[in-house]
Amino acid sequence: MEAGVIISDLIEIKDMVFYRGERVIFNGLCMSVAENAVTSIIGPSGTGKTTLLRLIGGQLVPASGTVRVMGENVSKLSRAGLFELRKKMGLLFQSSALFTDLTVYENVAFSLRVHTDLSDSLIHNLVLMKLNSVGLRGARDLMPSQLSGGMARRIALARAIAMDPALIMYDEPFTGQDPIAMGVVVSLIRALNDALSMTSLLVSHDIYETMSISDKIYILSDGVAIASGSPEELQANQTEKVVQFLNGLPDGPVPFHYPADEFVNDILGATH
Amino acid sequence: MIRLLRILGQIALGRFAQIGRASIMWGSALNSLPKTSDARLFIDQIYVIGVKSLILIVMSAFSIGAVLALQFYTQLVRFGAEEAVGVGVAMVLLRELGPVVTALLFAGRAGSAITAEIGLMNATDQLSSMEMMGVDPLKRIVAPRLWAGFFCLPMLAIIFSAVGIWSSGLVGVDWLGIESVGFWAGMLDTVELWEDIGKGIVKTLVFALIVTWIAVFQGYDSEPTSEGISSATTRTVIFSSVAVLTLDFFLTLVMYGDF
């Protein structure tokens, strides 16, 4: 152990299996997320990255295997215990999922109002600080329906970090951001992680940005992690699948297509 | 034949599962007493569910009261018993039409709105994101609506009957010229506090419970798609109406029956 730094795992996933109907989404997934680090998950669309975040948040239950978050086995927790645990988590939804009946300001203030006894003036300061960090302090009085897609994502980001959670999960935070906002969000994620000693789990398709801020990256495909490591390690990895994915090549072992019949059969109407 | 049985069996199982889920939802939403900090949510819902239904309830009650007065009058005047119009209208409204028609209108006005609202929150991940923020949507969204519906529908039914009786008075006494004393005194003498008013209120309490429960559950359990929400809204109105009309028969049988 170097200089008394204790690096422990905030999330531990072991042999986790999960089905959607008949379809297996995770087939014995193992991964761990170290405390205080930025860990990223990349992988083809539809492999189950969003599903994984919901499993960690306890909204879905694995068929077998365990998901441990902050030492707790998520699927064994009582309803009340689960809600207690979630107070320490933040999740930026892929769909933003802002509360449409509340203003931008009230959206960000929501969990502060529910979970804390802070005075209105303190909440006011906190909310404006969070909005300022995503560059949208001026949008506080707008309703979610008046926001652009990229703005809505940044508001959702501000809302997810409102409570300064110990664990923050971002589901594609970069989508719809212009280059400037993108740069801001990228450095914000890293800065929050370091300044507030959060643990961050990031799902993204933007390989370059992800590489630039991650301590560790997992590549998911076919229900398992096909590779993991620091950005440098992955770049040095010569496995066919990893090379294909990192370079965005359409042909290779990682399938681009959702499982289907041979295209020719489909076109010729050769149905079963 | 076996296919048919299997399909019927699946439908029945699906329904049972749905009733089970509905019970769980209800239990988890109401298993703890509401906190005082939730009072605001409850009051907001009273406004949305109750106050906003007022105009519809008052207008419907007004015309139903007037129509009842006309119909009773045309029959009773032949026997020279037109003073009994007041009693007749009051009985019909307090015992049957007040509770039943209010519940039906409520299902169409407020019930469908509740279903659509919760269904859309579900479809747009708002309920999920609330859960992930450590706030239980059953407590925050479902419970206040259940309480508010349970509270508002009986109020609305009382208002319905009162307005109906008042408008029957306008038609009967002020327009058709029924003797005012006979009309009102006859009504007051005959209507009994428990038999007519009390049992009517018992009915509305039962209807309130069932209609809000159906509305909230259909929204909460809806498919997260546009078709899902639209069919959930339709189901709310259909299930509530059938439930209210069926329950009304049995409640009448049990409470007034002497058969």
Ligand SMILES: Nc1ncnc2c1ncn2[C@@H]1O[C@H](COP(=O)(O)OP(=O)(O)OP(=O)(O)O)[C@@H](O)[C@H]1O
């Ligand atoms: N509610 C659902 N019912 C059935 N199948 C689902 C459901 N939600 C997702 N799936 C399936 O689970 C798989 C994983 O979905 P998920 O949303 O986790 O993918 P993802 O990796 O987040 O993709 P993307 O990068 O496009 O966001 C998909 O193939 C999808 O078809």
Ligand SMILES: [Mg+2]
């Ligand atoms: Mg996703």
